[in-house]
Amino acid sequence: MAPNKVRYLVFFQYFGPRFSGVMAAPSDRAVLGVQNYLDMALQKLRPVGTPTFFISSRTDSGVHGLCNSAHVDIERSAGKLPFSEDVLVEALNLHLKPEPISVLKAIRVSNDFHAQHKALSRTYTYRLATGGKYRDLPVFERNLCWAASESGLDMGKIQEATELMLGTHDFSAFRSKNSDTPFKSPIKTLDQADFTPSTSLLPNHVHNRDLQFWNVTFKSKSFIYKQVRRLTSALVMVGLGILTPQQIRFHLDTGEPLSNSRFPLIAPPEGLFLKEVKYAERAVSALELRQPQQRS
Incomplete structure (x- = not known):
């Protein structure tokens, strides 16, 4: 990975009936997937290239996500520091409005982490x-x-x-x-x-x-x-x-x-x-993610 490219594990929730499912749908479809909106929100942060979210758990149209997860690699242009976890959450949520999708938490992870394969x-x-x-x-x-x-x-x-x-x-x-x-x-x-x-x-x-x-x-x-x-x-x-x-x-x-x-x-x-999606070091549930995050 490039020195200023960072992989994040992102937890998010959504109201299922509004979408074709969690996975991205072709952009010409009348109803899109949750991933389409996550990817579009990310592009508004002006990353290098066209990064995309890798979803851990597939859900169909109508199914709700109290706490789904995905990983994504974000590279910023030269001279810009990687997004902090809290800033990434706030920025994505700003650009997801008014869709019924909310990013709950972001965690920096190792470059070989995979949201789907690492889920316990x-x-x-x-x-x-x-x-x-x-x-x-x-x-x-x-x-x-x-x-x-x-x-x-x-x-x-x-x-x-x-x-x-x-x-x-x-x-x-x-x-x-x-x-x-x-x-x-x-x-x-x-x-x-x-x-x-x-x-x-x-x-x-x-x-x-x-x-x-x-x-x-x-x-x-x-x-x-x-x-x-x-x-x-x-x-x-x-x-x-x-x-x-x-x-x-x-x-x-x-x-x-x-x-x-x-x-x-x-x-x-x-x-x-x-x-809930559980990983080796933590089980991240919708209830846990409602707790206020500590800022450094």
């Missing part, structure tokens, strides 16, 4: 509601939550199914047909699988009193395409009695794809949040 784990949380229809959701929840069922769920059966999902499995049964090249292994290790009660974003539950909110959380080093949304739907089906925990075990053991006409096999994107 990724944590996703899926928000859903039961006890009502889409129209029963508060308007503030409708792009942040899935109205999965008007009925309640059997949490004992869901707990049994989540325990079966933990550990290393061939998740071929939960793979999308039009996704992932054949070179990507469906064998993944789930370090966390939780289905827990949650609350509405609105205080005092100003909505249908029958609504119950839930968080479904999965943690792994990596996931196959749409795996989290498929696992979430499968757990809801178990809770509704459409599937049994034993059927989940069967599909994990055999890799036979799920087939069901009574319920969507893939949960919609708007309930899914990339919550």
